[in-house]
Amino acid sequence: MFIIGELINGMYANIGRAIREKNKDEIKRCAVAQISAGADALDVNCGPDSRNPISDIQWLIQVIQEVTDKPLCIDSSKPQVIKSGLEVIKNKVIINSTTADLEKLDILVPLAKKYNAKLIGLTISAKGIPQNKDQRLELAATIVASCSEQGFPIEDLYLDPIVLPVNVAQAQMRDILEVINEFKIISEPSPKSIVGLSNVSQGACNRSLINRTFLTMAIAFGLDAAILDPLDKDLLDASITAELILNKQIYCGSYLEAYRKLL
Numbered sequence: 001m002f003i004i005g006e007l008i009n010g011m012y013a014n015i016g017r018a019i020r021e022k023n024k025d026e027i028k029r030c031a032v033a034q035i036s037a038g039a040d041a042l043d044v045n046c047g048p049d050s051r052n053p054i055s056d057i058q059w060l061i062q063v064i065q066e067v068t069d070k071p072l073c074i075d076s077s078k079p080q081v082i083k084s085g086l087e088v089i090k091n092k093v094i095i096n097s098t099t100a101d102l103e104k105l106d107i108l109v110p111l112a113k114k115y116n117a118k119l120i121g122l123t124i125s126a127k128g129i130p131q132n133k134d135q136r137l138e139l140a141a142t143i144v145a146s147c148s149e150q151g152f153p154i155e156d157l158y159l160d161p162i163v164l165p166v167n168v169a170q171a172q173m174r175d176i177l178e179v180i181n182e183f184k185i186i187s188e189p190s191p192k193s194i195v196g197l198s199n200v201s202q203g204a205c206n207r208s209l210i211n212r213t214f215l216t217m218a219i220a221f222g223l224d225a226a227i228l229d230p231l232d233k234d235l236l237d238a239s240i241t242a243e244l245i246l247n248k249q250i251y252c253g254s255y256l257e258a259y260r261k262l263l
Contacts, residue, residue, distance in 0.1 A: 001239050002041070002225035004073050004094070005034030006198060008060065010047020019046060019056050027063045035068050037230040038260060041094060042068070044085070045075035054084040065090050073120075073227070079107045086115045093117040096227075097160065100125045100139040105146040118156045119147070120194055123179075129162055133175040136161050137182060144186050158194040158225060159183045165202040166210060173200075173214075180221045192224040212238040219243060236260075 007030050010016040018026035031042055042064060046056040053076065061072060071092040074085040082095055097120035098108040112119040121143035123136045130136045140159050147157055161176045161183075184190040200214045201207035212235045215226060219242040230236060240259045243249050252258055 001219060001223070001243060002194075003039050003230055003236070003239070004041045004043050004194075004225065004227040005037075005039035005230045006043050006196075006227045007034055007229060007231070008042055008064065009045040009075070010050055010056075011045070012047075016047055016049060019050060019060065022059065024063050024066075027060060028067045031064045031067050034230045035070055037233075038236050039070070039230040041071035041073055041092075043073040043075050043096065043227050046081070053078065053081045057081050057085040058088045061085050061088050071118075079104065079111075082108065083111060086111060086117070089115065094120060094158075096120045097122050098143070100142045102142075102146065105143065105150075109147055109150045109152050112156075113150070113152055118158065119152065120158045120160055121147075121191075122160045122162060124162050129164070131172070133179045133182070136175070136179045137186070140179075140183055140191075141186055144191055148187070153189075154187055154191050155189045157191040159191045160194050160196065163195045163197070163199045163214075165204060166200055166214075167202075167204040177217055177221045180218055180223050184222060193222065194225040194227065195223065197226045197228040208232055208234060211235055215239055216242040220246065 008015055010019050034042060044060050046053045050056045069091050071094055073094040073096045074082050075096040076082050093115055095108055095112050095117050098104045099122050123130055123139040125139055147154060161179045163176055164172055180193045183193050197211055197215055201210040204210055216238050237256055240256055244251060244255055249259060
């Protein structure tokens, strides 16, 4: 399981304040804490309230790169913000994200190729959020086809089924899980799969329990990566144990400690 830490996001009060005040120490502390907890990469998002996202994303990336060489996931719905971040990137990079709209694919796929970046493709379009598995697969196929036509390596593509909050979209949960597995048969080589995990519990009670239950089920359906809170120890333990049960890790009596030492 490839874990992307979600906590450097301007929507969080401490990060939003640190961006406004240009408080490097708070950003560095958050980056180091997530990496120490087991994150393989860090999501970097200025948040919707940033007044200068183009300069803010550059500042965030430069600060984070002072304390880690882990991959950074540049997260914005605006291609110009992503392009700005790519201009100062030194670490390996993931672009988060494109939609299935051709105008975005025609901008972001070439950028991903230029910077040797991995790319997250959201199965969503200007028409809105898909309502069933078939719609998600259709949008996924559009993303894969565009990447293939533009010479982008499909093994570097992560498809996101768009996880919705269980308290408002309970009927879609099984479709979302099943399509994770079906993404793998769209092409050869197969694209990878990713979810923004916290979305599943947005607005619900027992958020940590919902997150870790969904994550373990998604891993069983073949999930490759997740953007999540790596400081939630129970969540990471559930991920490790799920992979153990699926025979992706070797069992020993202290498997949690042993696996964490490898992170």
